[in-house]
Amino acid sequence: MAPDDEKDAGQTTGTLGKAIALLESVCQAERPQRFTDLLKQTDQPRGSLHRQLRHLVAEGLVDATPEGDYTPGLRLLGFAAKAWARNSVRKLAEPHMAHLHALTGETVHFGVLRQKEIVYLDKLESRQTVRMHSQVGNAAPLYCTGIGKAALSCLEDADLQPLISQIEFRSFTPSTHGDAQALLADVEAIRDRGYAFDLEEHQPGICCVAAAIVSADRSFIGGVSVTAPAFRVGREKLVDWADPVRFAALAMAADFDRGMGPRRKSDL
Amino acid sequence: MAPDDEKDAGQTTGTLGKAIALLESVCQAERPQRFTDLLKQTDQPRGSLHRQLRHLVAEGLVDATPEGDYTPGLRLLGFAAKAWARNSVRKLAEPHMAHLHALTGETVHFGVLRQKEIVYLDKLESRQTVRMHSQVGNAAPLYCTGIGKAALSCLEDADLQPLISQIEFRSFTPSTHGDAQALLADVEAIRDRGYAFDLEEHQPGICCVAAAIVSADRSFIGGVSVTAPAFRVGREKLVDWADPVRFAALAMAADFDRGMGPRRKSDL
DNA sequence: AAACCACGTTCCAAATAATGGAACAAGAGG
């Protein structure tokens, strides 16, 4: 119908793309969506939307109550469990995370880059926190998280500049960097230090030290961080953890380079 | 091309169904799949498979290495995180799980029924286990897990019999029930007791006590269990935990009935 | 009651995207 939709940018994924876009709508929403809610968001004809939803529900990607509320489907958990369990970088990071956790006694995160976000792949909780699990599987912006900024600090200036200029800065907290200039200055400092802070820039009251895991070819593999509530730890404490964090990141990078070297050979 | 495929059973999900079937193939495999592996499993023409994979990769549901290895995509984690965070039954179970965990000091599971399997939705670890997280999002058969058998014990005989007769019994361990008769006897006992055991029937060395969470209308909502290694706890210990587990299940059911009562009203 | 409206569901000709066979690259071995 529309010959060239504005933001198709290169590739089209046909029917699947539309289905996943709809699934995204269902997932992004805060609460169960009704047929009409989705109709408004997706502005598709009734008939099409109806069939697409039927398909998604039949496949278990979306769950529907008899009353007509649509929520993300439980089958997604099964898929994600596999994606998580089979992720090789996460597996290799695990023991080093455990070590770091034992050393600091605080919450340790591991995250990788996906598109232009950090996705948290693993988390070891601080000893008895009241906090929920999760965060695992969630995505966060690059410009206001420790791991995200550590990732940025690995880029060449030539790649960094255009990327930063595309960012839409949103102030999650009063401390969030509000523009490219502030972020660039921070990245500069991170390059010098070799590690990054997040001083309540994403979540109020939460701060962390993070380091990038960098492969031998200088590409960003992922990041580790130690996180704690601001009321309990000051900047000095974070600095104390910086070396352990950096060391863990180095150890992970070494494991990565060792493991990823032999290609086809080590497959069996 | 094929006018009526054998097991289409009622509904067809068109293009999406094929894409998800392929995704399932990628996820089920133990290791990264190559194009040819998938070609064999799905017996589709090269052209079609190639395009479907391209679409899945473009959508982030499948990740592909430059070398041509296909693995479950990281985007799945994001979807699942939403599905998990927004699951209302899980949320309401959470505090009762915590209580049970504090009481027993052992691993507590919460699971619900999906299709004909138990899907684990939450887990509180035994204090310092070496064990990984996960299990969350994984599915297990009904006939060899505590929560699964507790679910079976909620069914009327009229529903139970046909369901059991369809089961393909697979012996995960020497203790797994091997036929309908043994399972029925166990279900009978569970009905009498009000709780179920899993005595190393699914994973060697692992046993649990479980109870069904049953709504006021007598339908199965989910199940809770306390799990421990067999070498550390005997049947007596499991029996000690049975009442706490049953009580937790009752409390969850009460919360469920209370929360789910007011429909549209409580939406806001 | 009748008229109205919001919500969902179902239908079907027309438009579009998926299909699958075959031809085309590119290595890897023999």
Add this chain to the structure above:
DNA sequence: CCTCTTGTTCCATTATTTGGAACGTGGTTT
């Protein structure tokens, strides 16, 4: 040099999706 395996591209055919409109259904107003 030939051949086998693996992966990619092309394109006429075919099946699926599309989307407008008509049809239910229940709730609300006049």
